[in-house]
Amino acid sequence: MSRFTIHDLAATIDTRAAAGGDTSYTVKLLSKGAEHCAKKLGEEAVETVIAAVENDREHLIAESADLLFHLLVLLKCRDVRFEEVEAALAQRAGTSGLEEKAARKRDT
Numbered sequence: 001m002s003r004f005t006i007h008d009l010a011a012t013i014d015t016r017a018a019a020g021g022d023t024s025y026t027v028k029l030l031s032k033g034a035e036h037c038a039k040k041l042g043e044e045a046v047e048t049v050i051a052a053v054e055n056d057r058e059h060l061i062a063e064s065a066d067l068l069f070h071l072l073v074l075l076k077c078r079d080v081r082f083e084e085v086e087a088a089l090a091q092r093a094g095t096s097g098l099e100e101k102a103a104r105k106r107d108t
Contacts, residue, residue, distance in 0.1 A: 006068060010082045013072050029073050037074040044070045 016026040029037055044067040051059040075082060 006072070006082065009069065010072050010076075013069075013076050017076055026073060029070075030077050034074065034077045037070065037077045041067070041070040041074050 013026050016024045017030055020027055022028070029040060044063060048060065048063040048067045051063045072082060075085065
């Protein structure tokens with residue numbers, strides 16, 4: 001079995017967005033705009049948290065998949081490529097999370 005990656009998911013979202021039509025859930029989300037996409041992401045985040053708190057492993061896996069999908073749709077809606085998010089993560093690599101967080105507080 002080949003491995004399905006987040007890059008594959010991003011490419012699928014790009015393909016469906018470009019295809020248009022009204023049979024794609026991705027297109028329906030994108031057509032409702034960034035605010036709607038952000039709300040859907042928030043709903044999925046809450047559902048993911050609930051699954052984690054309830055220690056429901058299968059539900060946590062399913063909700064995590066939904067969360068990643070909706071994050072990528074929101075990024076697409078705002079014209080942010082996943083590679084840009086990866087670049088931001090790469091810049092943080094090698095830096096302690098505590099140091100990175102402290103640096104953000106100094107910048108504000």
